[in-house]
Amino acid sequence: MDWGMKNRLSQLIQSDGRALFLPIDHGYFQGPTRKLEEPGKTIEPLLPYADAIMLTRGVLRSCVDPIKTKPIILRVSGGTSMARKEELSHEGITTSVREVIRLNASAVSLSIFVGSEHEHESLLNLSNLVNECEEYDIPVMAVTAVGAELEKREARYLALCCRIAAELGARVVKTYYCKEGFEKVVRGCPVPVVIAGGPKVESELDVFEFVHDGIQKGAIGVNLGRNIWQSDYPVAMIRAIRAIIHENATPKEAQELFSSIKKGKQ
Ligand code: R5P
Secondary structure (H helix, E strand, C coil): CCHHHHHHHHHHCCCCCCEEEEECCCHHHHCCCCCCCCHHHHHCCCHHHCCEEEECHHHHHHHCCCCCCCCEEEECEECCCHHHHHHCCCCEECCCHHHHHHCCCCEEEEEECCCCCCHHHHHHHHHHHHHHHHHCCCCEEEEECCCCCHHHCCHHHHHHHHHHHHHCCCCEEEEECCCCCHHHHHHCCCCCEEEECCCCCCCHHHHHHHHHHHHHCCCCEEECCHHHHCCCCHHHHHHHHHHHHHHCCCHHHHHHHHHHHHCCCC
């Protein structure tokens, strides 16, 4: 691996081989998502505990201090909105590689929509982006997206998406966790896999359990947004998740840490 690629990847994936990415890119098709109305304020207390943040160029420029930040994973696909849910898979590339370099991003990310009407287009978006970014040693993280079809998140489908993303040149793949067969998803993907959270789940313990299980089954970490910053205790959440990822905490230990931070004891 060339020096630049290795250097950028090591900004994202820590020396223990694990990673906690904090995505705040949801507005690129969802508008001002709950608790992300002012992204700069949302992430300020969370930044010390994130290894990297994932966001668009617009929010990066307008809401993030260039002096006090973390490595950037720049979302470079979009062009759709919740107002036309049936068209969510119809993304294009929104940001030039020249701009990616100017913004000093450590990586870029884009969505692929396997099995959707626009599967072919999104996979060529990935291939073309890899062609361009590899020239500058910029890693591409592919996001296996399902749009509004959340029921698609099962092992066979996710394994298909992850493998295709890696085959087309993604250096990291972000996918959903699934309870059954997640180890097969990871085993079939020759590049590191990080877990996305999806909509906020019932309890904190549910999050700790799926993150822990995903890591046991081979994921290197998470790219987890709403289940952190939509919590009433986002700092306690991110610190507890960080403990699972970087300190091998069990779900029970993470829950205890969460409760003690929530009560102001840590
Ligand atoms: C989709 O809106 C984005 O790509 C998010 O980065 C991704 O879904 C992860 O965030 P969350 O954990 O909120 O699903």
